[in-house]
Amino acid sequence: MKLPYINCGKYMQAKLPLKSKTLQALSSIDPVVRGHSQAVIQLKELAIIMKHLVPTESDPSMEILRYNVDPNLANYEEGDDIVKWWAHVISLGKYPALTQVIRGALSIFHGPLVESSFSLMGDVIDKKSANMRISTFNAVQTVKYTLRSRRRTGITMFKREDVKLGPVDKTVCRNIRAAGKKDKSFREKRIEERKKRQAEYGCRASCGSAERAKTTAQAEERQARLRRGKAEECS
Known part of the structure; x- marks a missing residue:
């Protein structure tokens, strides 16, 4: 035994x-x-x-x-x-x-906290967001923890009595603009790095199935946004 x-x-x-x-x-x-x-x-x-x-x-x-x-x-x-x-x-x-x-x-995760951290990641990183950057995941988790600690949801935290004419949270707007600029800068940097590698190895970007898949995904996203907008107007 x-x-x-x-x-x-x-x-x-x-x-x-x-x-x-x-x-x-x-x-x-x-x-x-x-x-x-x-x-x-x-x-x-x-x-x-x-x-x-x-x-x-x-x-x-x-x-x-x-x-x-x-x-x-x-x-x-x-x-x-x-x-x-x-x-x-x-x-x-x-x-x-x-x-x-x-x-x-x-402060280092130990014991059950390590296992629970993987469970929390499963709520965010799925098949559609498997290539999410660590900084993005960290931001998502920070928002989740903040809302959970205040026992509120995103809707209740930023709810306005008048959706169209009510005052907008300026801090949220600044954070959104800053995040957009940072993401745009990151994407442009990646494009420049890819172009340098292509020039170094004498290859060119493919415009086949990958480009078509990207275009299709963007079109589906636009349609989804339109459907959500119509649903909100009806409600």
């Missing part, structure tokens, strides 16, 4: 990134290892990895040494909530530079 577990353990040791310096450094934030010399080494390594979070005039090295031997910190038992424990340490204000590093480490 032990053989499957042994084989599974060997497989995980071979496949998991256990030798990753980042993962090894992150393991040092576990309060269980506090007091060990290796915890000091790995915490210092973590501070180097996340040095962009620490003010340039601060040196977390001395704070790490004091934290490792501090007898006044609360006891931590296996299975306790590590976030709550560190929240208590942060509230003490004894280790300002170190706690900046810890804040950054704890």
Whole structure:
């Protein structure tokens, strides 16, 4: 009965990134290892990895040494909530530079949050938007989280009593124009890069099925917009 577990353990040791310096450094934030010399080494390594979070005039090295031997910190038992424990340490204000590093480490997705992030992506990235840029996906998720935190929908948030003559949200208009300009600039840059590659390799853009498919998609999109406009007028 032990053989499957042994084989599974060997497989995980071979496949998991256990030798990753980042993962090894992150393991040092576990309060269980506090007091060990290796915890000091790995915490210092973590501070180097996340040095962009620490003010340039601060040196977390001395704070790490004091934290490792501090007898006044609360006891931590296996299975306790590590976030709550560190929240208590942060509230003490004894280790300002170190706690900046810890804040950054704890903000990394871990546990069920990683799996849930893929589920959230499934709501946005489908077969029709598989080539969505990361910046676009990030913007969509930011809007979703904002609406969810306020417990509102896009319609209720920007609803106007008089659709035609009511005041328009100027911030939304500015954001739309800025996003449009940014997207246009990105597309023009991609076209220029494609032309340079074509000139470099002596080829020309194809105007066959891909162009026809693009034209058809644009026509279908225009028709869909017209249908939505008529439906709104009728309602």
